[in-house]
Amino acid sequence: MENVDRRSHGTAHRERGRKKGIDRGRAPCCEKAAGLNKGPWKPEEDQILVNHIRGFGHGNWRALPKQAGLLRCGKSCRLRWMNYLRPDIKRGNFTEEEEETIVQLHRKLGNRWSAIAASLPGRTDNEIKNVWHTNLKRRLLDPNSASMIQNMKKKKKKSKKKSESSNARPRLFLEQSEMERFWSDAFMSMDVIATETSPTDHQSNSDDFSSSTTIADISINGDPTDGNLLEDERLQVAAEMSDPFSIDHFATIGTPASPNHYCYDLFNSDDDMDFWRDCLAYSLQEVF
DNA sequence: AACTTTTGCAACCGCGAAAAA
DNA sequence: GTTTTTCGCGGTTGCAAAAGT
Numbered sequence: 001m002e003n004v005d006r007r008s009h010g011t012a013h014r015e016r017g018r019k020k021g022i023d024r025g026r027a028p029c030c031e032k033a034a035g036l037n038k039g040p041w042k043p044e045e046d047q048i049l050v051n052h053i054r055g056f057g058h059g060n061w062r063a064l065p066k067q068a069g070l071l072r073c074g075k076s077c078r079l080r081w082m083n084y085l086r087p088d089i090k091r092g093n094f095t096e097e098e099e100e101t102i103v104q105l106h107r108k109l110g111n112r113w114s115a116i117a118a119s120l121p122g123r124t125d126n127e128i129k130n131v132w133h134t135n136l137k138r139r140l141l142d143p144n145s146a147s148m149i150q151n152m153k154k155k156k157k158k159s160k161k162k163s164e165s166s167n168a169r170p171r172l173f174l175e176q177s178e179m180e181r182f183w184s185d186a187f188m189s190m191d192v193i194a195t196e197t198s199p200t201d202h203q204s205n206s207d208d209f210s211s212s213t214t215i216a217d218i219s220i221n222g223d224p225t226d227g228n229l230l231e232d233e234r235l236q237v238a239a240e241m242s243d244p245f246s247i248d249h250f251a252t253i254g255t256p257a258s259p260n261h262y263c264y265d266l267f268n269s270d271d272d273m274d275f276w277r278d279c280l281a282y283s284l285q286e287v288f
Numbered sequence: 289a290a291c292t293t294t295t296g297c298a299a300c301c302g303c304g305a306a307a308a309a
Numbered sequence: 310g311t312t313t314t315t316c317g318c319g320g321t322t323g324c325a326a327a328a329g330t
Contacts (some may be wrong), residue, residue: 040298040324063317078316079299114318129319130297 016194037071040220041080045070050085064161090122102128103136 037045052068058081061074083089096100098120105116113125113132120128238258 083298110320125318134296
């Protein structure tokens, strides 16, 4: 990792103080002393840290490595203990219940991992954050979306290659009326009324959803390019569309009264329409 | 079997708030 | 009251292992 030019917040403060001839306050935390170990911890280091904390506790992380005889900075020791060595850390895969809790809390709290971790005894914020980014983010959108997105990406890649080698196919755009009909049919046949949560309601409660990007967020709040979504955003939208059993889904896509409000631009953006059609076809196949 | 790409996760970094000198 | 450090947090990175070609 590159850290030559990166200076910690504290170091910058200290240097300014020194330039002025001032050296007040506490001693520095992690002086960039040469010879400090970095990277993965060795079992011997773990043992030393555990033994020391068992014997003396960890009142002062800065002083700890020196007292324990470790060639690590205090910050590194703290992290290792908190995320890995603490005796109350729970090992193994997350249970269904734990994952469900994370999903629920994330919906409420956003990326406040430590707050989420407080409700999951034995799990660390770092671990929860990792699980979220590697698993739940996708699965939240749709249980099948992980594989779907994978397939879509592959398919898109292949078709791109193909179109590069031959003449590119003409783009397919849906007419506005066609689009409107499609969405209203889709919502009707699902036999679900989503009037309780209108897009306006959603907007007014947007704080609750601040960190989860939704179609509404993209359309209303976020996109400076006015409808030209990034690859990841489009994939996310595609995944959202295949999760019709969540009320948020309807709130973010639109209501039966204006079903295509947010989606029209997506489908008519200057991008691969066959890709979108594939996503849609997949969703419908799963849903109906 | 060899090579490439993707995934999972531990550890790092900078920052803001709180605490200490 | 001011200055500086410490702590804790969330975002990001890098690498080993697994999966895919």
